[in-house]
Amino acid sequence: MRLRVFHARTATLALSAVRDALGEEAVVLSTRRVGGGVEVTAALDLAEPELIGPGPSMEDAPPELVRHNLAPGLCASFAGTDLTQALAARLHFMPLPEDRPILLVGPPGAGKTLTCAKLTVRAKMSGQTPIVITADGARAGAVEQLAAFTRLLRLTLAVAAAPEALEKALSAREPGQPAFIDGFGCNPFNEAQAERLHRLIRASDATPVLVLPAGLDAEESAEIGRAFHLLGARHLLPTRLDMTRRLGGVLSAACVGLALTEAGIGPQVVHGLQELSPAWLAQRLAAGPQREIAS
Numbered sequence: 001m002r003l004r005v006f007h008a009r010t011a012t013l014a015l016s017a018v019r020d021a022l023g024e025e026a027v028v029l030s031t032r033r034v035g036g037g038v039e040v041t042a043a044l045d046l047a048e049p050e051l052i053g054p055g056p057s058m059e060d061a062p063p064e065l066v067r068h069n070l071a072p073g074l075c076a077s078f079a080g081t082d083l084t085q086a087l088a089a090r091l092h093f094m095p096l097p098e099d100r101p102i103l104l105v106g107p108p109g110a111g112k113t114l115t116c117a118k119l120t121v122r123a124k125m126s127g128q129t130p131i132v133i134t135a136d137g138a139r140a141g142a143v144e145q146l147a148a149f150t151r152l153l154r155l156t157l158a159v160a161a162a163p164e165a166l167e168k169a170l171s172a173r174e175p176g177q178p179a180f181i182d183g184f185g186c187n188p189f190n191e192a193q194a195e196r197l198h199r200l201i202r203a204s205d206a207t208p209v210l211v212l213p214a215g216l217d218a219e220e221s222a223e224i225g226r227a228f229h230l231l232g233a234r235h236l237l238p239t240r241l242d243m244t245r246r247l248g249g250v251l252s253a254a255c256v257g258l259a260l261t262e263a264g265i266g267p268q269v270v271h272g273l274q275e276l277s278p279a280w281l282a283q284r285l286a287a288g289p290q291r292e293i294a295s
Contacts (some may be wrong), residue, residue: 003029006040009194013230014040036047036189060087064286069218069248074255083285088278091251094235094259095275096209101131101170103206104237105197105228108185110211111239111264113142116182117149118264118272123178124153125270130178132167135200137161146182149269163203170204171282181206188227201232208233209261213251214244221249226256239264241274246275 004021008014011031014287016027022044030041062083068075073084096102102119104112116132120223123130132150134157136142143159150157156271166181173179181204186197201208208232213220225236238250242265254260260276274280 003043007034007037008230009037009188009191009227011038011040014038017029018042021129023044030141035193047231056232064282065251068251068285069138070251071218074218074252077255078251083282084278087281091254091278092259093277094261096235097207097236098178098262101173101181101206103135103181103201103204103208104182104211105183105186105208105231105233106211107187110185110213112185112211113145113182114267114269115211115237115239115264115273116180117146117206117269119178119180120149120153120155121269122273123180124155128178130155130157130180131158131170131173132180132182133160133166134182135161135166136182137292140193141262142182156219166200167203170206179206183208188224190205194227194231198231209235209237210253210258211237211239211264212250213240214238214247214250214263215240216249217249218252222256224256225253229257230269233258235259235261237261237263241284242266 006014006017007280008017013029014037018028018040022042026042026044028040028042032039062078062080065075065078067266078086078090080089092241104116106112113136120130120132132146132155134143134146137159143157147157160166161168161184170179183197183200186193188194207244208228208231210228212224234257236254241247241263260281262273262275265274266272
């Protein structure tokens with residue numbers, strides 16, 4: 001029998017995590033309220049014995065990763081013939097989706113507004129006319145910061161903090177037209193804030209992209225990534241890769257099921273995003289931020 005404990009903000013999210021991890025045959029043994037959410041204990045009967053090998057050790061870990069403050073077990077899981085191949089085997093890399101609006105989500109101060117400006121400028125420079133919306137009506141200066149860019153680009157900025165307003169702002173979107181939504185700074189462990197974000201995601205039918213600054217504690221990054229993953233995020237866009245020396249937090253967050261897309265590599269709005277690939281990330285992990293990495 002395989003026994004696992006799941007934590008989530010609500011019972012619905014916890015049960016969804018049970019199904020994703022153990023399948024429809026899982027049996028829920030107990031459910032109880034814990035600080036900040038719900039704890040569900042579930043089990044899965046196995047017809048065949050489950051054999052768990054010794055697994056990789058730190059001696060197998062690529063030497064380039066040792067200084068990036070990954071947990072030993074996670075660091076060793078990247079063992080491979082070389083770092084590029086190990087990253088390709090362990091992580092998912094995926095471009096930003098183009099068929100749905102993009103909702104930038106993440107904790108306060110992650111760089112969502114600047115990332116929204118970068119995406120908007122890139123779309124405009126490619127000849128497109130994106131829809132730009134901010135759902136952050138609480139942070140001082142947030143609206144004006146993004147409006148400064150949209151004015152220069154001769155675009156209209158919609159302020160839509162409520163789900164109904166966000167849905168209305170997107171109603172004029174034409175098929176294939178880019179739409180970028182600057183989400184509010186969300187604490188995913190706060191039930192009210194998580195519920196508000198969940199309503200925005202449903203109202204916009206957008207793809208939530210987690211914007212997370214590099215340089216955070218690796219385990220903290222993994223917990224934040226897991227919380228936003230439960231809320232619907234499937235893509236990870238790390239920021240501050242131009243100045244961060246250790247990227248254990250980025251790798252740890254990606255390992256919870258988030259696909260790496262692009263990364264913020266500086267404060268400049270034009271050319272301030274870098275598409276991530278196993279080869280580029282391997283060079284960045286080995287070189288540190290001082291050396292410029294070729295695209």
